[in-house]
Amino acid sequence: MQTVDAAGLSIGDDHPPRVMGVLNVSKESPYSPSVYDDPAEAAAYVDEELIGEGADIVDVGLESANKRLDVLSAEAELDRLDIAIETIESVSDDAVFSIETRYAEVAEAAIAGGFDMVNDICGFADPEMPEVCREYDVAVAKMASPPDLERPGAVEETDWAARKSPGWAESADYVDQVYESLKQNGLTEKTIVDPAFGGWSEAKTIEDDHATFERLREFRGFGRPILVSINRKNFLRTIADRSTEDALPVSLAATALAVERGAHIVRTHDVEETVDAAKIGSAFTERAFVTDDSVSVTELDARRATEVARHLETLGASADDSEAYVSRIFEVSGLAPEAVSDLAAVAESAGLTVTTGDGGVLVGGRPDALRAAADELAGRPAFEPLVEAVRTS
Secondary structure: OOOEEEOOEEEOOOOOOEEEEEEEOOOOOOOHHHEOOOHHHHHHHHHHHHHHHOOOEEEEEOOOOOOOOOOOOHHHHHHHHHHHHHHHHHOOOOOEEEEEEOOHHHHHHHHHOOOOEEEEOOOOOOOOHHHHHHHHOOEEEEEOOOOOOOOOOOHHHOOHHHHOOHHHHHHOOHHHHHHHHHHOOOOOOOEEEEOOOOOOOOOOOHHHHHHHHHOHHHHHHHOOOEEEOOOOOHHHHHHHOOOOOOOHHHHHHHHHHHHHOOOOEEEEOOHHHHHHHHHHHHHOOOOOEEEOOOOEEEOOOOOOHHHHHHHHHHHOOOOOOHHHHOOEEEEEOOOOHHHHHHHHHHHHHOOOEEEEEOOEEEEEEOHHHHHHHHHHHOOOHHHHHHHHHHHHO
16 A cells, blocks of 8 residues: 655555545535635634644635536636635644645646645546646545546446446446546546545435445555545435434444545544544554565455455456455354254365354355355255355355
8 A cells, every 4th residue: 555645744554544624715615614715714713623623634625516506617716716825824733735626727826825735526537637746746635536527526427338348337336437437547646546425416326325435445456545525424324314413423433434444534524523533443443564665565454356356456467366365254053963064065065164163153265165155055945044145245
């Protein structure tokens, strides 16, 4: 996993999770507590409510990314940039300042005005954006998006049959599309990937965000730090049936999970609480990272063949053997003695490891071997729970 340096702030596996607080100078933003159009008031908010509560990064938005609103032109964003620059000049405390924009010319003007980092919500749809970030040697968060400046995050509305192939478009699911979107237009040496949680298009569903969060480890396949923006998002609120105002607890639970699954930056409006949740996630993350002057070793934390396949793809290797790196273990109890013997025989013939004891049976091994055993056991009532567990895992 590559460590990214953002104006002296190290971001990666070998460093604490970073919290990105949000300041908006856009009157259209739906979260009014973070919206300011007076630089002095905005600076006080940053000092007290963001940096003062533990934010490592302050992300400044010039416009609302709400899909129902008109997209501002680069010229309109530049008109608002003066407020943002004056704000960060007035801030007393230290932080990394990130400009949220989709335009390379706005990013360049912001960097010239004192910003340290770019948060590109259109995923390098502006082809000049990577070059600007390279020229100024700044970190850049790249959100998954079509190559279209007016449709950030709408990856499922991309014409994938034309961009990839009809066969790929037919077989790809939503997370596949997100992953491919991040690959488009390349990555800089200081790119941080963002899988675009939230309602970025009318076509996107709650289930899409669920799938992305469930498969968050796959995005470690890029070998780059991961940014997540999950604060009070709909896909979390629906699980607990909470309003936006009452959704802080679900956001914090998801933050700890996201960090454990590989997130390095958490973007939030609730800084103090998110800092604590990220610390909990980090404290219970077991992922080895060792390096010396020439060699580095990173534990991949891959639980599924799809996660291994992403890393193999990054290495330029075939993903055909991805299942060889993954094993699953199931504990089965309540079987009659003769059924235990049958299970042991089938498991061993499939190449699985099986251990029996007074309290039950442990069966484990490669997913393909487990599926082969499940196929052989299918239709036999005693083994239906195991067959279903294997096929749905």
